[in-house]
Amino acid sequence: MVLGKYKQITLARSTDKQIQNISQDGGIATGLLAFALDEKIIDGAVVAGPSDEMWKPEPTVALTADEIMAAAGTKYTLCPNNWMIKEAVRQYGLEKVGVVTIPCQTMGLRKMQSYPFGTRFMADKIALIVGICCTENFSFESLKTFIEAKAGVNFDLVEKMDIGKGKFWVYTQDGTINFPIKETHGYEQNGCKVCLDLVSELSDISTGSIGAPDDWSAVEVRTDAGDTVFSKAVDAGLIETKPIDEGKFGLEMLTRLARQKKEKAMKEIDRRKELGLPVPYKASSEKEDPLANI
Ligand SMILES: Cc1cc2nc3c(=O)[nH]c(=O)nc-3n(C[C@H](O)[C@H](O)[C@H](O)COP(=O)(O)OP(=O)(O)OC[C@H]3O[C@@H](n4cnc5c(N)ncnc54)[C@H](O)[C@@H]3O)c2cc1C
Numbered sequence: 001m002v003l004g005k006y007k008q009i010t011l012a013r014s015t016d017k018q019i020q021n022i023s024q025d026g027g028i029a030t031g032l033l034a035f036a037l038d039e040k041i042i043d044g045a046v047v048a049g050p051s052d053e054m055w056k057p058e059p060t061v062a063l064t065a066d067e068i069m070a071a072a073g074t075k076y077t078l079c080p081n082n083w084m085i086k087e088a089v090r091q092y093g094l095e096k097v098g099v100v101t102i103p104c105q106t107m108g109l110r111k112m113q114s115y116p117f118g119t120r121f122m123a124d125k126i127a128l129i130v131g132i133c134c135t136e137n138f139s140f141e142s143l144k145t146f147i148e149a150k151a152g153v154n155f156d157l158v159e160k161m162d163i164g165k166g167k168f169w170v171y172t173q174d175g176t177i178n179f180p181i182k183e184t185h186g187y188e189q190n191g192c193k194v195c196l197d198l199v200s201e202l203s204d205i206s207t208g209s210i211g212a213p214d215d216w217s218a219v220e221v222r223t224d225a226g227d228t229v230f231s232k233a234v235d236a237g238l239i240e241t242k243p244i245d246e247g248k249f250g251l252e253m254l255t256r257l258a259r260q261k262k263e264k265a266m267k268e269i270d271r272r273k274e275l276g277l278p279v280p281y282k283a284s285s286e287k288e289d290p291l292a293n294i
């Protein structure tokens, strides 16, 4: 299953106008965490919050809906949210932690829960993992460098960035610039080249824009925890849904891109193995789904 296990896959978006205005796509990450906080399903959330530097996120423990909203929007650079779980539990005393994670971070948290040696009193406090899709990520310096070089704009004037339709999009007050996504590959983190997971397969609920129309998200509801919060939010009228195949390329596109990511990564894993380089998974010739054992 290239999209991982799920109970339900659907298009969805937040019905809250404020969340719609500030979020990256359908506002599912922000909307669900704010709702979960309100419903006391979680008592705080680890998010990629703002820092002193524009577009350089900082892992943040959000204790209010306003703090969750302040973290809305995608920052295409590293933000070690997992690192903040310890602080959320030990310093903030949270018993039910919500967290937003990209796929590699989701995997890290599930490993922590499966082998809780040294993390026993943290791993069991994670109540909700909202996984976001990810194709690649960049160091902050790389991001700044290629935006200025390829879009020809001052990085400080960028208002939004996005990946979609095979392009990297840069929004400024003066207009929108795009360039082919393949031009960014030379800048991506080396580890992303061997990453097999597009959709945060191990999260409680995943969300991304691939397969969804503009300002909507494609959502996979995966676990009981994800199902509870999502169903309640839909019943409360805070999230609206429509069938995924209504999206222009819908489920077919999401599945295709998830498969492509795995195949490309497996080729690179095989190549690195042949060179005797360390790889995080077995080579494809060993015929095993690397995510199956996590
Ligand atoms: C590096 C990166 C690459 C991505 N690539 C794709 C892609 O190719 N295709 C696709 O469909 N989606 C991709 N996404 C996800 C997409 O951009 C949206 O984040 C996702 O669709 C959720 O939208 P939303 O409106 O529900 O989120 P919002 O409601 O806007 O909330 C976004 C949440 O993401 C968190 N966040 C922001 N930046 C980071 C970060 N760097 N690390 C960890 N958490 C973060 C924020 O804390 C916030 O809680 C990527 C995200 C990242 C961070």
Ligand code: SF4
Pocket: 102, 103, 104, 105, 134, 135, 136, 137, 189, 191, 192, 193, 195, 196, 197
């Ligand atoms: S592509 Fe994979 S390894 Fe790279 S940041 Fe995204 S989830 Fe992590």
